[in-house]
Amino acid sequence: MAKGIWIFAEHRDGKIKKVTLELLSAGRKLAKETGEEVSALLFGKGVSGLASTLAEYGADKVYLADDDMLAQYTTDAYSKALSDLIMEKEPSLLLIGCTVLGRDLAARVAQKVKTCLMSDCTGVELSGGQLVFVRPVYAGKAFVKAVCPELKPVMATVRPNVLIADEPRAGRGAEVVNVAVYLEKTDLRQVIKEVVMQISTRPELTEANIIVSGGRGMKGPENYKILEELADVLGAAVGASRAAVDSGWIPQSFQVGQTGKTVSPALYIACGISGSTMHLAGMSSSKCIVAINKDPEADIFKVADYGIVGDLFEVVPLLTEECKKLLAS
Numbered sequence: 001m002a003k004g005i006w007i008f009a010e011h012r013d014g015k016i017k018k019v020t021l022e023l024l025s026a027g028r029k030l031a032k033e034t035g036e037e038v039s040a041l042l043f044g045k046g047v048s049g050l051a052s053t054l055a056e057y058g059a060d061k062v063y064l065a066d067d068d069m070l071a072q073y074t075t076d077a078y079s080k081a082l083s084d085l086i087m088e089k090e091p092s093l094l095l096i097g098c099t100v101l102g103r104d105l106a107a108r109v110a111q112k113v114k115t116c117l118m119s120d121c122t123g124v125e126l127s128g129g130q131l132v133f134v135r136p137v138y139a140g141k142a143f144v145k146a147v148c149p150e151l152k153p154v155m156a157t158v159r160p161n162v163l164i165a166d167e168p169r170a171g172r173g174a175e176v177v178n179v180a181v182y183l184e185k186t187d188l189r190q191v192i193k194e195v196v197m198q199i200s201t202r203p204e205l206t207e208a209n210i211i212v213s214g215g216r217g218m219k220g221p222e223n224y225k226i227l228e229e230l231a232d233v234l235g236a237a238v239g240a241s242r243a244a245v246d247s248g249w250i251p252q253s254f255q256v257g258q259t260g261k262t263v264s265p266a267l268y269i270a271c272g273i274s275g276s277t278m279h280l281a282g283m284s285s286s287k288c289i290v291a292i293n294k295d296p297e298a299d300i301f302k303v304a305d306y307g308i309v310g311d312l313f314e315v316v317p318l319l320t321e322e323c324k325k326l327l328a329s
C-alpha cells in the first residue's frame, strides 16, 4: 500500500529554497492526521550538507541522490531518477514547489509514473480522509477544490509563499537514505555546459515578500530605475508585465503572469499595468495588491486592495521618499 508524504527539495547555491521549507511544514501537518512519515528528496552533487536543514524543518527521512549526472538540473536526469524512486518506494503524496524547475519536473514525472498532477495549488488539506487540493482558476477569480481518489502517488505543485514555513527545530535529526541512481549518458538529451548567473542583491522574484512591478506604463527601460529605487527601500524584487518584456525593456526572467512567473508576495505593487487576465494569472494570489494607474477604469483596480489613480512618474518617487522617511524613523 502506498505510504509516505514526499517533498521534493529544491536548492540553489547551497541553500534550500523557501518553498521547500513551506512544503515540509505542510507535510508535517498532514502527517499528524495520517500518521505517515515525511520524507525529503535531495538530489544533486555534493549536497548532503543540506539534509540537516530539511530535518530541522520537518523531514523524518532524507532520500539523498548524490550523483555527477544530477550536479545540474536537467529534465531527463531528474525526472528519471525521481520516477525510479517513486516506483520503488510508492509514496502516497509528492509535493513539489510550483517554480520554473518544479513545473517542468512534476509534469514529466507524473507522465512517467502515470499518475495525476494537481498543478499550481494554493492549498492542500485533508477532508473526510481525502486529500483536497485548492487551485485558482480563471486567473484567480475563483478557486476549485479537487481530489484525486484513484491514482498514487498524488502529485501536486504548490505556489511559493502561499503556505507558511514553521520555525526550524534546531538539532532535529532525520535518517539519511542514499539512493542508487541508474543513469546512463544515453538517458540524457541535454548537457549543461555552463550556468550564467545574474548577479542581484534583490530577492528572487518567486520568493520575495514584496514585489514592485512595472508594465507598459513605464514607457521605456530607462524608467525602471524609479521602480528599482522603491524596491531597494522596501527590500523588494522587481517584476514586469509581458508588454514591458516584449518591448525589450527588461529581461523575460522578470515577467509575471501566465507565461512568466507565478508569485504570491505579501505585497504586490503594480505600476502602469492594466491588469490583463494573463498578468493576473501570475499574481492574483498576492496577499495585498496596490495598483498605481492613471486610468481609473483599468482592470487592475478590480483586484487591487489599494488603488492610486495617478501618474506613476509622480506617485512612485513620492512613495519612495515617504517609505524612506518611515523606515528611518
Ligand SMILES: Cc1cc2nc3c(=O)[nH]c(=O)nc-3n(C[C@H](O)[C@H](O)[C@H](O)COP(=O)(O)OP(=O)(O)OC[C@H]3O[C@@H](n4cnc5c(N)ncnc54)[C@H](O)[C@@H]3O)c2cc1C
Binding pocket: 214, 215, 216, 217, 218, 240, 241, 242, 243, 244, 255, 256, 257, 258, 259, 260, 261, 271, 272, 273, 274, 275, 276, 277, 278, 279, 282, 292, 293, 294, 295, 298, 310, 311, 312, 313
Ligand atoms: C498567450 C499569451 C500569454 C501572455 N502571458 C502574459 C504574462 O505572462 N504576463 C503578462 O503580463 N502578460 C501576458 N500576456 C499579455 C497580456 O495579454 C497583456 O497584453 C499585458 O499583460 C499588458 O501589459 P501591461 O498591463 O503592461 O500593458 P497595457 O495593457 O498596455 O497597460 C498599460 C497600463 O499603464 C497605464 N499607464 C500608462 N501610463 C501611465 C502612467 N504614466 N502612470 C500610471 N499608469 C500609466 C495605462 O493606463 C494602462 O492601464 C500574454 C498574452 C498572450 C496572448
